[in-house]
Amino acid sequence: MATIKDIADKLGIAVSTVSKGLNGASDISDQMRQLVLDTAVEMGYASKKMKTTGNRKVCILIENMDYENIDQFGYEIIVGFKLSAARRHWDVSVVPSNLTMQTAEKFDTYMLKNGYSGAFLLGFTLHDDWVKQLNKTSVPTVLLDNYIERNNHVGYVGTDSYEGIDLAVDHLKSLGHTRIAFLNGSKNSMVSEQRYQAFVGSMAKHDLNPLEELIEYGYYVPDCAKYHVPKFLENGATAIICASDLIASGVIAEVMKQGLKIPEDISVVGFDDLPIAAQLTPSLTTIRQDRIDLGKSAFLLLDGLIHNVTISKLLLRAKFIKRQSTGMCKTQ
Amino acid sequence: MATIKDIADKLGIAVSTVSKGLNGASDISDQMRQLVLDTAVEMGYASKKMKTTGNRKVCILIENMDYENIDQFGYEIIVGFKLSAARRHWDVSVVPSNLTMQTAEKFDTYMLKNGYSGAFLLGFTLHDDWVKQLNKTSVPTVLLDNYIERNNHVGYVGTDSYEGIDLAVDHLKSLGHTRIAFLNGSKNSMVSEQRYQAFVGSMAKHDLNPLEELIEYGYYVPDCAKYHVPKFLENGATAIICASDLIASGVIAEVMKQGLKIPEDISVVGFDDLPIAAQLTPSLTTIRQDRIDLGKSAFLLLDGLIHNVTISKLLLRAKFIKRQSTGMCKTQ
Incomplete structure (x- = not known):
């Protein structure tokens, strides 16, 4: 582990200057302080300093x-x-x-x-x-x-996305749904990938077919619903699980725009349980993440x-x- | 949540008797106490009691x-x-x-x-x-x-078995090993299943073939090595990853019994880093679980x-x- 002297030697400056840089004294320049800090980090001094403070x-x-x-x-x-x-x-x-x-x-x-x-x-x-x-x-x-x-x-x-999505699939299957769609969040997000795996795994576990035409990536905003909901409906979805409540709010709006009723025609499930979930019409069945x-x-x-x-x-x-x-x- | 009175009503006994049962007073019979406790548990009183104590x-x-x-x-x-x-x-x-x-x-x-x-x-x-x-x-x-x-x-x-096994495969691949065997612990154990998935996943990630004839379940004891090591050697394994240090100690003994040298002929990796790992001859490369x-x-x-x-x-x-x-x- 680097010492203050190591840093001083590397930069060719006095130990006292290094010390001033690390402790934020006012009588050295900002540039010098930045140099001292960057060097301290590079030489592995940072963590030691932070632990002993x-x-x-x-x-x-x-x-x-x-x-x-x-x-x-x-x-x-x-x-x-x-x-x-x-x-x-x-x-x-x-x-x-x-x-x-x-x-x-x-x-x-x-x-x-x-x-x-x-x-x-x-x-x-x-x-x-x-x-x-x-x-x-x-x-x-x-x-x-x-x-x-x-x-x-x-x-x-x-x-744990897996258990959350599994509870939702369980619930929908118990209501007789088999053509369940999944509107995911953004691609290239670890949590979206987990939820995709969870959906596919849980459908298989429930002897249901995860259909390619009923699985889409969107974004974590309501607006993405309008691109995907019409296709889901064309392909015979009777329920849509969404990767967030915000997406679900967009899905509800889009389903209604198509002249269908929730839950009579289409069931919708959210993810998160934001306060908005209880306030939507109809109120949203969802998978709660306890944020506290x-x-x-x-x-x-x-x-x-x-x-x-x-x-x-x-x-x-x-x-x-x-x-x-x-x-x-x-x-x- | 059930109250003491609910329990008393259900059993048709006095509240004071329930209270004695819950608090372990000496002037009720052991049988009555067991009945009170079982009923308290069944009625969901237990957790409340334990939280407020x-x-x-x-x-x-x-x-x-x-x-x-x-x-x-x-x-x-x-x-x-x-x-x-x-x-x-x-x-x-x-x-x-x-x-x-x-x-x-x-x-x-x-x-x-x-x-x-x-x-x-x-x-x-x-x-x-x-x-x-x-x-x-x-x-x-x-x-x-x-x-x-x-x-x-x-x-x-x-x-995290995945990362541990992945580090071991990484290490063995860097030493030129491709025919890597995996001697797992007991079947029907969650952790064995995880380590199996980790091994197969990590081999694939490293563009190596997880060969069926080089993967076996054993038990978390040294003795299981003697059943599986001869087969691994016949099938051309040059390295053996074990699901515990105890298994690895058995593998080392068995490899030596077959007249081969470690690590010159066969590399061996353990799992756990028990104190025994450093004491074996040769000392054991292993995946450490920090038990503290x-x-x-x-x-x-x-x-x-x-x-x-x-x-x-x-x-x-x-x-x-x-x-x-x-x-x-x-x-x-």
Whole structure:
């Protein structure tokens, strides 16, 4: 593990300058500080520094996810995380991230500079620069719904899609549905891939045929429904499982636009159980992700990583919530 | 949720008798106490009682697993669990279990009677009566290496077999091995099934052929090697991955008995990294399960379940430990 002297030697500067850079003293230039921090990170000094600091500060970095009010997916996750963190006397900063931040400096440098002992990343994708850097980071980091291979400092928290989708297929089969469609979220997302596998696996387990013409990738927005719902209906779907409640809200609108009734003609199932699910007409049968628990678990995982317990994955149970958007299959 | 009065009404006895039964007073008969407890469990009173009790008592129930000294698989798991539990001020009882206990009373009754708020089950199999009852239990329970579907009160802790086996295949391929054999543990064990899938998946990912004649199920004991190693050698294996260090110790003995050298003729990889791994001749390259961390994580999970955070799975990273039992493939 690199020492302050190693960093000073490498840069050909005084130990005191390195120390000033690491501690954010005001009498060195910003450029010099950046150089010191980048070198500290590169030489593996960062993690040691962060572990021995007395600070108990972690951050939630958010991108591409709404979180400002309770109707939005990120809100309760942050609440849950803060609740668990507060119980263990950790400070939590919530930091909206963007492309500029990620190109301005490396993830490890950002964390070191701000004195954070760990991070929870919400809404990031595998294409984000900071996520790409996680293969090598030594900063304890937790990702929602994304998995980094072979790095003991990074963990993944999420909801068990398999069991959730399996409960939905179970329910629909018990209502007589066999031609069940699946409108997934975005391609190239780990969680979409998991839900696809879950759907195909659960259909097979229930002796039902997962039909190619009834499975589509969309996006995690309501609008994607209008491209896929007409095709599902043409192909004889009697029920549609959606990879999010937002997609399901679009599906409900599109099915009604086609002059069909829910659940009399078509059953619809969502995923997430956002507050909107209960407010839709008809109210949405859905697979609940407990977002408070996701946040609490993310902190548990991060706390583990900070204390060198190398947790790789932590999955929560999905809960099945029956409401009004699913009913007996007519064409049975 | 049933009340004490509900139980009294159902049994046609006084509330005070129910109360005595639940609290273990000495002035009612053992038979009456058993009846009260069984009824309390059946009516769903148990979990409420256990949650509101001031006791902070959990237990580790062990079956079919050695744990009495540091050379044995269970020892450090228990240490890790106790360390985490002590930090949160929970008492831990370690209870060797057996068939008689399991037939004498139901799991939930046992837990209620002894005032435990949760249990960690080590070494149990899906055939055990108490494990079969876990589909319905409302007692927070954590299983090592076994998964119970659709019960929010039960969680599973283990090591990520996939990544562990993948690291081993990676290593062997880099040494020029292509005819890699896999000697698995017992059939009908969830963890054996996972390791089988991991082996086949990782071989495919590395453009290697998982050959049927080089994959066998054995048992988690050294002795199983003598049945399978001769066949592997006949079929041209140059490396053998084993599902445990104990199996690997048997494989090393058998390979040597056949007049071959390790690693010059045959490479051998274990799984677990028990203390024995470093002591074997040659010392064993293996996939490490960090048992202290498994124990710590099991407590974290149990603590979560007790506080209604419905964690389903918690997996730890496997670590790859290179020692002397693997080397370059001669027949490359």
